[in-house]
Amino acid sequence: MASPQSDIDAEGAALQPVRLHRFAIDGLFGRSPIAIDFPPAAELASEPSILILSGQNGSGKTTILKMLAGATSMNFDTFRAVPFRNAILEFSNGEVLQVERTSNEDRPLRISFGGKEAFLAKDKRQPNVYSPREQLAIDAVREQTKRVLKHISFQFLDTTRSTFDQRETFDIDSVVQVSPGRYSVKHQGRGKELEPLADKVREFMREAQVNYRKFFQAENLELLPRILQRFKTDKVVAKPEQLLSRVKAIAARIPEMKRLGLQTDDVDIETLTDLLISGEFTSDEHSLALLETYVETQTNKQSSRELIAHRLLEFEKIMDEFLVAKTVRVDARLGLKIETDQLQNLRESELSSGEYHFLLMMVAALLCRRSGSIIAIDEPELSLHVGWQRKVVGALARCAAGASPLFIFATHSMAISAEHRDRTKSLSAID
Structure with missing residues (x-):
């Protein structure tokens, strides 16, 4: 979904679900053109697709993920911030979103889609930055993009920059039952905490029962x-x-x-x-x-x-396969319950950095929709033992049971890329 600061809101009706087909960018950091072909849908409708971007530090992996996240939410802050000449995102229905760098310092970006074009300001946060005519042009592009972006949900997990201090928490005592099997947070507070990942799982359990077709091919x-x-x-x-x-x-x-x-x-x-x-x-x-x-x-x-239940149980099984002396269980009231082998309850923030990052990725896979979900993970290997690195891609695919998301990994882990050579796109280093 587009953020409140987006230039173009991606909500609206779509004629048919679409997938990403190809992303090409010219002049990123003054380097040679880069073209990335996205994998087609898996033969089985309930299997994920996988793309691995491999390269040295500075090869542009993270920037490319941020550009894709911005393009699919129509938020062009990353395009404003990095040097490039031209970027093209092609969709499976043949339509193209193009972003070009202009020579106009006040309007540095030109975007076009479906025969419509608009020019974007250097700083969109200034009051009245666009004239009525410019705003009409932006609105016209926005209307065009609605048809293809409604069913694309792009989630960017930047594990390299996640910290325990940023985790919003809720008071466990404020979690009240509003109907059988359904719980709600009454108020925020201090004390024992229901943390964000647990809350996401709890919301998935509620929403999937309301409309299971949103999450499963069935x-x-x-x-x-x-x-x-x-x-x-x-x-x-x-x-x-x-x-x-x-x-x-x-x-x-x-x-x-x-x-x-x-x-x-x-x-x-x-x-x-x-x-x-x-x-x-x-x-x-x-x-x-x-x-x-x-x-x-x-x-x-x-x-x-x-x-x-199968997806939730597979999630628990995978967590058991990876964690040592700890268990992660789905909990009807709290979403997730983490315990040591001595039955001591743990907060998410009390996990090791590697354990937390693994849990973060697994929850993202657990929550993915049946189609249209794109989960992009920057450096999934962060803080993971090499044995975990070899198994993490397969574990994420298993956890998305009954859906067909696209996983995009940006990594310089040889353990990950070596396990999936046929799904790896190597990027040359940027000096």
């Missing part, structure tokens, strides 16, 4: 067409014992779902179980068909919960 869970097709074809209804087996399978998963903060239909499941055991409504085909439809509905709801 077209096979469309319920109504299956029910209509079943009645249309006069398919023989299931036997009572088959329906009871399905209901018991759902009931067996209820404790795990509750632990993960997912809502369950306990009363409905208990009622279905009693009805199927008693046989009161299973004697004729019509009653059994109605029960089957209701069981189908509950099965479908359970399947959507299982998508969320």
Whole structure:
């Protein structure tokens, strides 16, 4: 999303989802042209795509990530700050966003998209910096970009510059239950803290239950067409014992779902179980068909919960594989709960720098949307043991289960680039 200081707001309607196709920049720091081709969508809709930018310190990796973050949010501060001649961002639908450096000191940038162009001021924060005509031109470009940028969510993780002191916190005692499985922060305060990463996980748990399609590829869970097709074809209804087996399978998963903060239909499941055991409504085909439809509905709801649960459980499993003498668990009330092997609770800020940076990256992967998510990470290897470096890319891909984000890594870690040579773009050093 664009920031409040953005030149152009990227919100709005889009004709169709698009992906990044190519980024080309000429004259960055006075050097030769650089062209980066983004990987196409993975063959499986639920698999992420990966691009690794490798190079020495000063090769422009971080600057390129910041330019991409700015271009996809229509905030051109990075373009204002660095020397370059021309930059072109191509999208998968063939449209192009172009940014050029001009010779006008007051209007140093020219942006164009979809046949519209505008000139941007050196300092957009000055009052009345744009004339009405200039503002109209900026608005026209903004309207054009809405069609392709609405479904692109670019998150830039700058692990090299993150500090524990910057972490906003909330009072755990202010976290109150507003409905079953849903919690809210009542007020900010001091004392025991619900920290930002935990709060993000808690919000994901809430939002994914409201609209799981935002986060998961799951077209096979469309319920109504299956029910209509079943009645249309006069398919023989299931036997009572088959329906009871399905209901018991759902009931067996209820404790795990509750632990993960997912809502369950306990009363409905208990009622279905009693009805199927008693046989009161299973004697004729019509009653059994109605029960089957209701069981189908509950099965479908359970399947959507299982998508969320699978990603959360995979997150926990990966954290167990990496951390030593510590566990990270999803918590219904707090979002995340971190403990030592002596069951001592830890704050996020009490993790080592490497542990925290790893958790930061994993939470970003956990929260990614089903499509359109771009997670760019600068120096993912920071503070990580070389053994962790070799496994971090695969771990992030696993944690994004059921979605197809694009991961972009800027690194000079040979351990990372060597593990993924076919996905690595090498950048020449900038002297």
